[in-house]
Amino acid sequence: MSKQFDPREMISPPWRKCPSCGRDKFGVHIISGSRLLRRCRDCWHKQFYPLPELRKRIIYLDQFVVSNLMKLDNPGVKGHERVVVQPFWRELRDLLFQLRQLQMICCPDSSSHEEESRISQYNAQLKKTYEALSGGIVFKSFDSIKSQQIGELARAWSERREAEYDFDPRRVLSGNPNEWNERFYMTSGDNPFIVPAKLKLYRTELHAHMSRLFRDVWAKEKQSFRYWYDLDRFAYQGHLGNAVVRSTKERFEAVLGYRPGTEISLKNLEKALPSFAETLLAGLQHIMRFPRDGRERPSEEISRLETEFGKANRIAEAPFVRLQSLMFAAIAMRAGQGQKEPPDEGTTTDVETVAHLLPYSDAMLGGVRR
Numbered sequence: 506m507s508k509q510f511d512p513r514e515m516i517s518p519p520w521r522k523c524p525s526c527g528r529d530k531f532g533v534h535i536i537s538g539s540r541l542l543r544r545c546r547d548c549w550h551k552q553f554y555p556l557p558e559l560r561k562r563i564i565y566l567d568q569f570v571v572s573n574l575m576k577l578d579n580p581g582v583k584g585h586e587r588v589v590v591q592p593f594w595r596e597l598r599d600l601l602f603q604l605r606q607l608q609m610i611c612c613p614d615s616s617s618h619e620e621e622s623r624i625s626q627y628n629a630q631l632k633k634t635y636e637a638l639s640g641g642i643v644f645k646s647f648d649s650i651k652s653q654q655i656g657e658l659a660r661a662w663s664e665r666r667e668a669e670y671d672f673d674p675r676r677v678l679s680g681n682p683n684e685w686n687e688r689f690y691m692t693s694g695d696n697p698f699i700v701p702a703k704l705k706l707y708r709t710e711l712h713a714h715m716s717r718l719f720r721d722v723w724a725k726e727k728q729s730f731r732y733w734y735d736l737d738r739f740a741y742q743g744h745l746g747n748a749v750v751r752s753t754k755e756r757f758e759a760v761l762g763y764r765p766g767t768e769i770s771l772k773n774l775e776k777a778l779p780s781f782a783e784t785l786l787a788g789l790q791h792i793m794r795f796p797r798d799g800r801e802r803p804s805e806e807i808s809r810l811e812t813e814f815g816k817a818n819r820i821a822e823a824p825f826v827r828l829q830s831l832m833f834a835a836i837a838m839r840a841g842q843g844q845k846e847p848p849d850e851g852t853t854t855d856v857e858t859v860a861h862l863l864p865y866s867d868a869m870l871g872g873v874r875r
């Protein structure tokens with residue numbers, strides 16, 4: 506026997522006296538944004554009520570925390586016994602969910618959670634755990650955060666002022682964290698553009714690259730913290746430039762290699778699309794060309810602005826570039842001081858995550874990797 510859906514079941518206590526029919530059937534129907542909709546179960550009378558304004562704290566939980574909270578609630582998963590006997594994890598879980606229900610915190614998820622979960626055999630359980638805490642509020646991609654920060658540097662340069670960052674989390678989140686939690690939240694399935702095997706390969710390559718630097722450069726050349734920090738952040742603009750050249754070349758080859766009437770391979774299709782570096786460059790050119798007052802700058806002025814922006818290496822001042830360079834400089838110093846083993850594979854993800862999300866978070870909670 507199937508049960509018929511009764512829309513009145515969406516209305517729940519606490520009950521109040523209905524202003525229309527007078528019966529005590531005036532309950533909570535929908536909470537959305539900063540409004541509460543009450544509705545009468547008997548006469549269907551409705552009324553909106555404003556809710557107090559919220560200022561939730563943004564707490565970022567890294568994959569180590571998400572993974573342990575997942576193990577706590579899944580007896581079938583390896584590591585469950587180890588987590589269950591540590592009171593810390595139970596207390597942390599209860600506290601986080603309490604604060605979330607009190608509308609005091611928001612724990613957004615990010616592409617790091619998604620990617621690290623997709624290469625785990627427990628992806629479904631991990632996704633359920635981080636989404637229960639985020640309620641579907643997600644940090645935008647790291648590329649989008651990069652574009653915002655570098656875009657502000659370019660705009661400031663074209664307006665002859667210093668770049669200003671307020672690090673308002675609403676700029677980098679999929680939704681407004683200060684809205685009241687709805688009783689239900691929407692999430693989506695696995696991102697089809699994330700291919701776990703490709704992701705694994707990419708991470709292995711990144712780690713091999715860092716290990717080489719660790720052993721062959723950082724451990725051998727004894728340099729100061731400042732030296733490594735500046736070397737790394739001033740090199741970022743060059744990496745972007747190289748990426749533009751490489752993807753332009755690859756697209757040219759992909760287009761030349763295409764024969765009409767044949768199926769274009771996924772690999773070539775990827776190369777045929779503009780890369781992040783190219784999109785960023787086009788964005789910077791747009792900013793230099795069109796000031797905010799609606800004019801269009803003359804071409805000599807545009808090219809002068811672009812050249813000077815590059816010469817001054819303003820991109821080295823982007824908050825995410827400075828943060829990741831600070832962290833890599835710290836790792837370089839440890840190599841110089843005799844640490845034998847390079848940091849593990851997760852470290853590059855940690856560095857990337859902290860560099861992009863720390864300025865927008867009130868706190869970050871994570872495990873310490875060696």
Ligand SMILES: [Zn+2]
Binds near residue numbers: 525527549
């Ligand atoms: Zn009524």
